[in-house]
Amino acid sequence: MSLGGGGGGLSGPDSRVETISRLAQWRIDTFGPCSYRRSDPFKLGIWNWYLSVEKSRSICVRLFPEPGRVAKEQPPLARFVLRVSWAGPPRRSSVSPVVEHLLRSSEDFVWQVDVMSHGRFTIDATESSSLIWPSEGMVLNIASKSTLGCLSRMLAESIHADVTITITDGVLKAHKAILAACSPVFESMFVHDLKEKESSTININDMCLESCSALLGFIYGTIKQEQFWKHRLSLLAAANKYAITDIKNCCEESLLEDINSSNVLERLHVAWLYQLEKLKKGCLTYLFVFGKIYDVRDEMHSFFHHADRELMLEMFQEVLSVWKPI
Template sequence: MASSSANDAVPIFIREVSVRSFTFEIYMKPSSSIRSSPIFNFGGHDWRLRWNISSSKEVLLWLLLIPEDHEVKATVQFTMLDKYGELSSQYKRVSRTFPSKAYSDKMGMLLGHMSLENHVTNDCFNVHCTIFIDGKTTKSELYQNSNSLVKQISNLFLSQDTSDITFEVDGETFPAHRAVLAARSPVFKAELFGQMVEANTDCIKLEGMMSEIFKELLCYIYTDTTQDSGTKFNQHLLVAADRYALDELRKICEDRLCRDMTLDTVLSSLGLADQHNCSILLDYSLNFAATPENLLQLTLRQEYLDLMKSSPSVFAKLSKRANASLSFQNIVYNKKTVG
């Protein structure tokens, strides 16, 4: 972990960057005023982190959107890192809309109020900031421009007149267009224009997929938008996206599953991430599950035992990440001692 001395320390710098997050190292320089980070770009938007430390060593954190023409919907989570650089159980997660510059006097701010106790090393503390930007386009936005290419293609989704292929899924039928499917998915291209048997039929019956999931898959293919209908739905949609090599849709599902992760969903997300090579979801799930307090609760669940049997490789990764945390070892030791 990088550290700073009292003589040459800068107030803040970005210590580590991943696909969906930043780790900030903040120097505890005494100050009664609110301090700001340099502007940084994430998800195509400019942001600034602000903080203030109280006399009781509690930190207030704000994430501000630099004013722009459009509002931004995002879910942001602040997680404190402990003295050993591990994610602690102390975090704040908030979902909100950051207003456009028309409302810059009321810029969206995310407030995290957390204690610095046991989190300071060499007069510095580290905060892990994860940002999930909701890029979903609403249907009203989609149809504002009547001459747009997107609308014209999406109209095909609503019309059956020119369809040249039909899918039967879970008892329902869905007309579609070979050229559109092939242009969006290499798997559909191979199936519909290659040497596979599907290329010579006008109706394809799909197994192992729910009709509402396939309908949403088609909606994304034709409109490049998708609805957020909850964790279970997003898990099934991720599987479908992976099946047809729709990488952007799969990333959208990964983001949603990370954003909405709880103790009730993390184990199923771990198994799903491993089966479908979702590196972002796997890493986030491992960090979430390996947090000492979370892991102690998860070990009491039947799903945890099922994971041990069905996905030994995932269980090995989880064990390795948890065992690397000295704080976890201390909690287990203290629990045994008290018992």
């Protein structure tokens, strides 16, 4: 496998580099009148590379990544071994020690080859680590997609479903092991001698069929973004009830993203109800630091009529913290 592409006037008819697995091989028939040669780009790992050769009293071989194609914030470590072989006769070769670099935008691997010969020669560059290869991420990505596909089928087709969830307007099938793995409350139902264990039935009378389907979709990894947005308040209530931390955190982060004057009081009540400190702080900041309390003054009477006294105290303290006398 190799990549085509020009190397400008520095490339020649034999500037192509062949690659297979972790080995890149460049065969050069002759330098000709030039003292410097550069290869076409080739791919090794997840980046494009170049090889160059400069001839003087000895041979200097450089291997360098294509600028702009290497991770800059956390550049991985790459290790290369170089072997230069002359066709002969007599056939000779020079093998370098391992050269190791932390890859950055244009870090060069440099080898000085003391053996000098005329005619055709071959450069083998072998990568000896696994850190520039996408295999781990690729495997994890494929495994994750495969798992989600299996879970999706299990839920959609009720494959070996062993628990029935009854809702106010319907029935859903699920799996005890999956519910127990995500929620200590569900796990307790199936471990202890409770009615859910005996009947293999869970009654959820505070959710509709659609919002409970969204809950199962989140648990099984099949929920769609629009489904989450539509049911996130119901999901938050269920996550609090069944102690599903991931759903609770996700809902809080989402509710923080679109606070406005039409929903800030409702969000503040929700934050207080479910002990969501980040959401509560966000709502108080929106109201008092950004001065949006004036936009909701008509709704404040009803809010204070139903709000918890401790929440009202926190709101008053927030007013005092931002108020500065003239």
